[in-house]
Amino acid sequence: MSYAVKEMFYTLQGEGAQAGRASLFCRFAGCNLWSGREQDRHKAVCQFCDTDFVGMDGPGGGRFASADKLAARARQMWDETAAGENGQPYIVCTGGEPLLQLDPPLIAALHAAGFEIAVETNGTIEAPAGIDWICVSPKAGSELVQKAGHELKLVWPQPPFALEQFEPLAFDRFYLQPMDGPYVAANTRLCVETAMARPKWRLSLQTHKIIGIA
Ligand SMILES: C[S@@+](CC[C@H](N)C(=O)[O-])C[C@H]1O[C@@H](n2cnc3c(N)ncnc32)[C@H](O)[C@@H]1O
Ligand SMILES: Nc1nc2[nH]cc(C(=O)O)c2c(=O)[nH]1
Numbered sequence: 001m002s003y004a005v006k007e008m009f010y011t012l013q014g015e016g017a018q019a020g021r022a023s024l025f026c027r028f029a030g031c032n033l034w035s036g037r038e039q040d041r042h043k044a045v046c047q048f049c050d051t052d053f054v055g056m057d058g059p060g061g062g063r064f065a066s067a068d069k070l071a072a073r074a075r076q077m078w079d080e081t082a083a084g085e086n087g088q089p090y091i092v093c094t095g096g097e098p099l100l101q102l103d104p105p106l107i108a109a110l111h112a113a114g115f116e117i118a119v120e121t122n123g124t125i126e127a128p129a130g131i132d133w134i135c136v137s138p139k140a141g142s143e144l145v146q147k148a149g150h151e152l153k154l155v156w157p158q159p160p161f162a163l164e165q166f167e168p169l170a171f172d173r174f175y176l177q178p179m180d181g182p183y184v185a186a187n188t189r190l191c192v193e194t195a196m197a198r199p200k201w202r203l204s205l206q207t208h209k210i211i212g213i214a
């Protein structure tokens with residue numbers, strides 16, 4: 001199949017357990033919980049999205065006709081920007097919802113190109129086998145299907161979610177990430193207080209926004 005990519009860019013992972021790690025971000029176009037159009041936001045399942053994932057017009061974006069072509073371009077970008085042999089090439093597949101497109105042929109092609117593969121997913125689609133780092137970020141009003149992974153990163157607060165419903169799930173790490181938007185300061189204070197009251201949870205800040213990188 002072909003792949004619709006909004007943008008590909010080299011930066012530091014800003015969030016969660018891998019924050020600070022050099023990463024090639026591949027942002028797939030499209031999401032199953034919002035059209036991405038502002039006029040639809042109020043009726044979307046997920047209404048707080050901070051991302052433009054519509055179209056293929058961003059830097060490094062486009063339609064890739066095959067898994068091999070996408071993987072080759074990703075590896076080329078990694079080698080142009082990172083020191084090729086210094087460190088494990090790391091690609092973060094995000095979106096939009098990456099699991100609408102990240103399929104076994106693309107996982108195989110990215111591995112063959114030398115990448116460790118991470119995914120940022122809303123958890124509504126079962127992750128295919130072979131992904132090296134699964135970050136699930138559940139969305140209220142959607143069905144959580146992917147109930148295991150390396151980190152659960154909950155944007156908080158998100159009524160009617162309660163933390164107790166996630167604590168039994170099979171994730172290695174649990175993060176609270178303040179919901180960005182008009183109440184980000186109050187949301188950050190709440191996450192700090194909650195992480196201190198419930199040590200199973202740790203604070204995840206969107207550090208790329210704080211320091212002003214992509
Ligand atoms: C844009 S999403 C794309 C991946 C996938 N669709 C998902 O929701 O996990 C990437 C990450 O940003 C988080 N995010 C989106 N909007 C946010 C906001 N307003 N404040 C904090 N985190 C947000 C998501 O929860 C997710 O962890
Ligand atoms: N630096 C940086 N880190 C991120 N972690 C998750 C992101 C995402 O949009 O999926 C993201 C992003 O957009 N930029």
Ligand code: SF4
Pocket residue numbers: 031032033034046047048049050051053095096097122139
């Ligand atoms: S599920 Fe992810 S990409 Fe889709 S609208 Fe929500 S935060 Fe944005």
Ligand SMILES: [Mg+2]
Pocket residue numbers: 050051
């Ligand atoms: Mg982002």
